[in-house]
Amino acid sequence: MSKGVIKKVAGPLVIATGMRDANMGDVVRVSSQRLIGEIIEMHGDQASIQVYEETSGLGPGEPVESTDSPLSVELGPGLMGSIYDGIQRPLNKIMEKTHSNLLSRGVEVPALDREKKWEFHATAQPGEEVEAGDILGTVQETTVVEQKIMVPYGVKGTLKSIQSGSYTVEETIAVVQTEKGERPLTLMQKWPVRRGRPYAKKLPPDMPLITGQRVIDAFFPIAKGGVAAIPGPFGSGKTVTQHQLAKWSEADIVVYIGCGERGNEMTDVLNEFPELKDPRTGESLMKRTILIANTSDMPVAAREASIYTGITMAEYFRDMGYSVALMADSTSRWAEALREMSGRLEEMPGEEGYPAYLGSRLAQFYERAGRVISLGKNGREGQLSAIGAVSPPGGDISEPVSQATLRIVKVFWGLDAELAYQRHFPAINWLTSYSLYLDDLEPWFNKNVESDWMETRQNLMSLLQDEASLNEIVKMVGMDALSPQDRLKMEAARSIREDFLHQNSFDEIDTYTSLQKQYDMMKLVYEYYKQGTKALKEGADINDLVKLPVREAIGRFKYVKEDQIGQEYPKVKEEIIKEIAPLTGKED
Structure with missing residues (x-):
């Protein structure tokens, strides 16, 4: 263990000498208050340490002690529902210990509760060959999350013993016979935060x-x-x-x-x-x-x-x-x-x-x-x-x-x-x-929702882009200067913005929209534009198209419950065709 003394303090940065045996990235304890810090630079026997706690009151000559291990987190049962600070100190446990709402300096509280017992159900059998990532068993951490207890990285060998039962995170649940001897395993493992966990x-x-x-x-x-x-x-x-x-x-x-x-x-x-x-x-x-x-x-x-x-x-x-x-x-x-x-x-x-x-x-x-x-x-x-x-x-x-x-x-x-x-x-x-x-996801959407999902999306995006261009003209010469077709584009784009893109996170129904409902909403807006374009070619008046009552039904479709969209969608679609048909003088 490397020990040194403080040479200089500059806010959260502390420079310590006598740290030649320490390593870059080591966690250190600074001063007699044991403030936690990490070595971020080394010059000979001089270490620059970023301290994760308030450094006021520190001075030269105070001791610094390296733990010889990098900044790591504890991984195991007890993580779910926890509230931690930036270096995985449990804030509620610190509050209980210090009886204060303020974060006290130098307080040492383990990230995972050392006294709570967890019910471990072993799924691996003694005699099995195990390696990093293999599942030894499970712990039902909350009613929602089941934690799978895995063999830590770097461990490979024969499972000598394993037993179901109630354990704390530090008690041995299994023993693996490795090339270097027996290795006891617990519910908890540690991992350095600055290194990504490996995968296959x-x-x-x-x-x-x-x-x-x-x-x-x-x-x-x-x-x-x-x-x-x-x-x-x-x-x-x-x-x-x-x-x-x-x-x-x-x-x-x-x-x-x-x-x-x-x-x-x-x-x-x-x-x-x-x-x-x-x-x-x-x-x-x-x-x-x-x-x-x-x-x-x-x-x-x-x-x-x-x-x-x-x-x-x-x-x-x-x-x-x-x-x-x-x-x-x-x-x-x-x-x-x-x-x-x-x-x-x-x-x-x-x-x-x-x-x-x-x-x-x-x-x-x-x-x-x-x-x-x-x-x-x-x-x-x-x-x-x-x-x-x-x-x-x-x-x-x-x-x-x-x-x-x-x-x-x-x-x-x-x-x-x-x-x-x-x-x-x-x-x-x-x-x-x-x-x-988009290109990677197109096959998934077209297969799992509707075959023309991406085409429909692109149609709506094109209308929004056209609206942005037309807005420039409207700002200069007014809406009346637009052709009927362009005015219809503006109205359809307004529908996309107000009826589709605007979403109320505080409304019980509108806060979440399934993919099928999203598709139906896009189709309804585009159906209005498509039928309107057809009607204009056949002599319909743009002012009549803008004032159609069905436009409110399109707008209110977002408030239709998920289990009713199958009945409501055909009704609204039919209503669009029904209301536009008389405007052309060619009512079926």
Whole structure:
């Protein structure tokens, strides 16, 4: 164990001498208060340490002690429903221990409860050959999540003994005879946060992550195991969009990282999530959620570690064969922490003061997402989808964090302050957003929903793009200057915006829309445009087409319950044809 003394303190950065035997990335305990820190730079026997706690009151000459192990998280039963800080300290347990609402310095509380007993059901048999990733048994962690207890990475041999029963996370549940001797296994394993967990094979992203949000699923879908960014200015709805994704997306496990967000916003998340009813199980959403709360007033260095802590836990559940959705809110605050530490290390600054390695660090984080086959004899397919919010100053996405993110992610949901001020939510701008997964996902949509799903989507997108061009003419010379055909385009595009893209997350029915209902809604809007175009060619008046009563029925279709869409869709479609026919003078 390497021991040294403090030479210099600069905010969260502490420089210690006498640390020649320590390694880069080691966790250290600083001063007699035993503050937790991590070595981020070495010069001879001098180590630069980022301290994850408040450093006020520290001075030169105080002791520093290395633990000789990297920053790691504890993985095992007890993770679900927990609320951690950026370095996996359980906030509720710290509050119980210190009887304070404030995070005390130097407090040491294990991430997983050491006293609670879990019911372990062994599925492996003594005498079996086991290797990393093989399932030894299961623990029913919550009513919703069953944890699969896996052989840790680096262990291979013959299972000497294993027994079902009640165990704490530290008690031996099995013994494996390896080449180096007997290796006892527990319900818990540790993993260094800055290293991605290994897997057997990465699969192509050809299945969508269904979210029930129409603008996302129909226009800018994300694949299971995909990566997306939500950039947007203050008040444009980043957090609400992430809440909707957490609640409704087809994910078994949700990991929500509040990275440098305002304390009151994080408080809302901590209060709301336990009360949110999981639509899949009827239980509290917290029973399949892990929250990481690292607010803007907490030490800046822990903010930098928080997204790694979160994604390591997400990978652990991915390895069990679950579909995991990770929300990082927001990576801009994480990048600011990176910039502050880089400045204190006196590194050469890059664009806008961010370190030159900003892009590579972001890529390392997002590349840990994916759809994979896990290690082990019977490898399981698991997916980890990462959705990162970006908070560019003043909403300017030309700044470095947004640009570095866009070079990595394949889905861009651009939030627009103007749409938010118009109360159009989700405020995702359909002209600036994009999804690069469309070609990969087209066969899935066409096979599992309707064969012309992508064609219908493209028809609606074309109308919205035409509307944007026509708006320029309307601003200059007014609506009356447009031809009847162009006016019909404007009306159809208005229907798409107001009836299809606008979605009320607080309405019981409108908050979630199945893919079949989304398809029916798109078809109804396009049917009105198609029949209207035909009618115009046959001499119909555009003013009559605009005032048709059926347009209200198209708009209200979003409030039709899922089990009634099969009856309502044909009625509305028939009504469109019935009302347009008399306008041409050729009523059937």
